[in-house]
Amino acid sequence: MSILVDKDTRLVVQGITGREGLFHSKEMIEYGTQVVAGTRPGKGGEWVLGGKVPVFDSVQIAVDATEANTSVIFVPARFAPDAMLEAADAGIALIVCLTELIPIQDVMRVRQYLENKKVRLIGPNCPGLLTPNEAKVGIIPGNIAIPGNIGIVSRSGTLTYEILFALKEKDLGASTCVGIGGDPINGTNFIECLEMFEDDPQTDKIILIGEIGGKDEEKAADYISTNMTKPVYAFIAGKTAPPGKRMGHAGAIVEGGEGTAAKKIKALETAGVLVANHPEEIAEMVQG
Amino acid sequence: MKLHEYQSKRLFSEFGVPIPKGKVASTPSEAKAIAEELGGRVVVKSQVLVGGRGKAGGIKLANSPKDVEKIASRILGMEIKGLPVRKVLIDEAVDISTEIYLGITNDRTTRQPVFMASAAGGVDIEVVAVKTPEKIIKVHIDPLLGLQDFQILNLAIGIEVPREIWPEFIQISKGLWQAYKNYDATLAEINPLVITEGGHLLAIDGKMVIDENALFRHPKLEDERDLDSEETSELEAKKNNITYIKLEGDIGCMVNGAGLAMATMDIIKHFGGEPANFLDIGGGANEEKVAAALRIILKDPNVKAVLFNIFGGITRCDLVAKGILEALKEVKTDVLMVVRLIGTNAEEGQALLADAKMATAKTLVEAAQKVVAAAKGDLHL
Numbered sequence: 001m002s003i004l005v006d007k008d009t010r011l012v013v014q015g016i017t018g019r020e021g022l023f024h025s026k027e028m029i030e031y032g033t034q035v036v037a038g039t040r041p042g043k044g045g046e047w048v049l050g051g052k053v054p055v056f057d058s059v060q061i062a063v064d065a066t067e068a069n070t071s072v073i074f075v076p077a078r079f080a081p082d083a084m085l086e087a088a089d090a091g092i093a094l095i096v097c098l099t100e101l102i103p104i105q106d107v108m109r110v111r112q113y114l115e116n117k118k119v120r121l122i123g124p125n126c127p128g129l130l131t132p133n134e135a136k137v138g139i140i141p142g143n144i145a146i147p148g149n150i151g152i153v154s155r156s157g158t159l160t161y162e163i164l165f166a167l168k169e170k171d172l173g174a175s176t177c178v179g180i181g182g183d184p185i186n187g188t189n190f191i192e193c194l195e196m197f198e199d200d201p202q203t204d205k206i207i208l209i210g211e212i213g214g215k216d217e218e219k220a221a222d223y224i225s226t227n228m229t230k231p232v233y234a235f236i237a238g239k240t241a242p243p244g245k246r247m248g249h250a251g252a253i254v255e256g257g258e259g260t261a262a263k264k265i266k267a268l269e270t271a272g273v274l275v276a277n278h279p280e281e282i283a284e285m286v287q288g
Numbered sequence: 289m290k291l292h293e294y295q296s297k298r299l300f301s302e303f304g305v306p307i308p309k310g311k312v313a314s315t316p317s318e319a320k321a322i323a324e325e326l327g328g329r330v331v332v333k334s335q336v337l338v339g340g341r342g343k344a345g346g347i348k349l350a351n352s353p354k355d356v357e358k359i360a361s362r363i364l365g366m367e368i369k370g371l372p373v374r375k376v377l378i379d380e381a382v383d384i385s386t387e388i389y390l391g392i393t394n395d396r397t398t399r400q401p402v403f404m405a406s407a408a409g410g411v412d413i414e415v416v417a418v419k420t421p422e423k424i425i426k427v428h429i430d431p432l433l434g435l436q437d438f439q440i441l442n443l444a445i446g447i448e449v450p451r452e453i454w455p456e457f458i459q460i461s462k463g464l465w466q467a468y469k470n471y472d473a474t475l476a477e478i479n480p481l482v483i484t485e486g487g488h489l490l491a492i493d494g495k496m497v498i499d500e501n502a503l504f505r506h507p508k509l510e511d512e513r514d515l516d517s518e519e520t521s522e523l524e525a526k527k528n529n530i531t532y533i534k535l536e537g538d539i540g541c542m543v544n545g546a547g548l549a550m551a552t553m554d555i556i557k558h559f560g561g562e563p564a565n566f567l568d569i570g571g572g573a574n575e576e577k578v579a580a581a582l583r584i585i586l587k588d589p590n591v592k593a594v595l596f597n598i599f600g601g602i603t604r605c606d607l608v609a610k611g612i613l614e615a616l617k618e619v620k621t622d623v624l625m626v627v628r629l630i631g632t633n634a635e636e637g638q639a640l641l642a643d644a645k646m647a648t649a650k651t652l653v654e655a656a657q658k659v660v661a662a663a664k665g666d667l668h669l
Contacts (some may be wrong), residue, residue: 077501102393103472103502108431111399116432141601141631156547157571158599162652165599165630182546185399211547214396237550240535240557241566248531248546248568250501251396258415261554278555280653 001202002176003151003283004094005070009135012037012068014075014083015047016055021074024139025049031136037062053193059090072128080124081106088119096137097123098190107185114187121187127157127179128191140177146172150286151197154209155182155189159237159279163209166283175203182249184213198228205231205286210264213240213252217264225271233285234268235276236261289498289513292335294377296494299471300478303463307491310379319360322378323353329381332359334366334373337517344368344409348379367432371516382492387480388447389413390461392468401429401468403439407447409480435465456489472502521584528580532570537562538661540585540594544569544603552597555652560641561660572602578611586619593662595655600631609637613644623660628655645669
């Protein structure tokens with residue numbers, strides 16, 4: 001078991017003919033993910049990756065032809081909002097949007113529409129998901145993780161890789177790793193992932209990787225103290241971040257005294273979460 | 289991207305928000321000419337992208353065009369919180385009976401825009417927000433439906449806007465929402481919105497922040513960007529698609545990924561060092577980008593040591609190593625460097641750097657400890 005993606009995931013890649021889309025589709029297929037289709041308006045009928053993946057003009061046609069149930073979006077920021085809406089209307093149940101730099105009001109509108117339609121969105125501006133040895137949807141390097149009983153949910157990209165790698169060094173593996181994205185407004189949040197990990201029989205422990213900005217870690221802490229029976233470990237990046245400066249991710253900013261690492265760490269510790277001082281320490285903590 | 293008061297009010301007025309008559313000037317004589325045109329008493333307002341302009345002496349009332357010239361020449365020479373005043377707004381003076389606050393921003397928690405109003409508008413709205421938050425009425429806006437009339441009415445009732453000016457209040461609220469939505473703002477604020485002694489509403493100050501990611505839809509605004517409020521080194525980084533933020537410490541950092549960059553700063557601090565910067569070279573960085581990033585880091589005279597922490601995924605460690613060597617050919621430096629390359633092509637990268645005078649590290653902990661020692665002069669190669 002795992003959450004969200006597994007060997008039954010049937011993936012359509014939106015923007016498969018672009019440089020990034022093509023490269024990562026190849027990586028995902030090599031990992032064992034069932035990449036059943038790609039889309040690119042105007043290129044329907046072509047095949048890519050040595051004739052392995054058919055390209056369709058629209059997600060609807062791709063879904064009708066291949067029964068794809070999950071989409072991953074590699075299209076540029078100006079077209080990504082439309083791509084998300086298109087996938088939702090075509091009946092895709094899980095949309096993973098990797099695209100960064102999408103205007104925030106577009107994200108708010110799309111998110112509201114998807115929520116009304118009960119379609120799950122991961123991202124935008126995220127590395128995607130990895131269920132080791134089953135499926136990789138996105139760009140998380142497959143070779144840095146092994147299967148195991150640790151669920152990971154993170155707002156970050158390479159920081160997540162660092163922690164996956166530190167776990168692997170200690171022979172610790174992941175059930176599923178979910179990158180929820182670094183934007184101020186995103187689809188699936190910490191709490192929804194915690195809930196899924198709590199219900200997943202393969203997951204025994206959970207690692208939450210947060211960063212400065214917003215209140216999602218504090219809300220997750222509240223949720224953990226009342227709803228979680230499985231142990232949760234955390235790392236929060238940005239203790240040294242100055243207020244008012246956006247630390248790379250659009251969502252990583254301390255504003256009006258809100259969103260500091262100190263507040264988040266305090267909330268998590270109060271909820272009984274062990275918080276690590278640095279990425280490698282979290283692997284030691286989880287090992288116990 | 290922050291907009292000046294005069295820019296914000298101009299955008300608000302496009303959507304039917306009444307603003308005082310006024311114009312912006314860059315010289316005292318221009319200011320005088322505007323005052324003559326307006327006639328009567330005017331306010332001279334410095335246009336800088338920081339708060340607290342009034343308290344810093346950057347906003348003054350003037351009784352005659354001659355006065356305006358004198359005041360403008362003083363204000364135009366000022367620096368407010370480190371920013372030079374290059375423009376002043378000359379607005380007709382208004383007799384104020386009440387000050388209201390109106391603002392729209394994004395609520396990250398509900399993931400919707402939130403419209404806030406308070407009868408306690410004016411310079412101390414932040415204090416109101418902290419001490420008496422009940423005095424701020426909020427309505428959340430469905431991003432698909434937009435601001436509804438009944439919501440505006442709830443705001444008007446909540447902050448006790450006199451009934452006879454409800455129509456004006458509704459028009460202004462709608463205008464503010466339109467400006468926020470059409471210009472992709474992350475903040476649109478009128479503070480204060482005043483009730484004049486004549487009993488009408490007028491937006492006498494305005495503030496807008498535009499979503500940088502949406503500027504492609506608003507090229508006109510991009511052209512008006514005020515570069516004074518941004519660090520030169522940060523702007524140079526942006527040109528190279530690098531995110532750089534200067535800090536006060538002495539250990540430069542170059543990392544791929546924002547979260548990992550923050551974690552790297554934190555671990556330096558954890559082991560007793562002080563980071564000199566945040567720097568994210570982004571995904572898939574090439575030699576040129578790495579070289580540009582290193583040049584930017586080394587421009588900071590405080591930097592005594594540099595830590596490279598690269599977790600190769602899309603980014604290839606051998607290209608990063610080539611970039612480091614490339615930059616070091618141009619920039620002669622005694623600054624000590626600690627390199628940690630891991631992931632895609634890490635071994636090739638390390639081999640390239642074998643002859644360079646650099647410390648290497650396998651783990652992040654080792655890297656941080658080495659660079660902290662280097663900055664303190666305790667690491668010798």
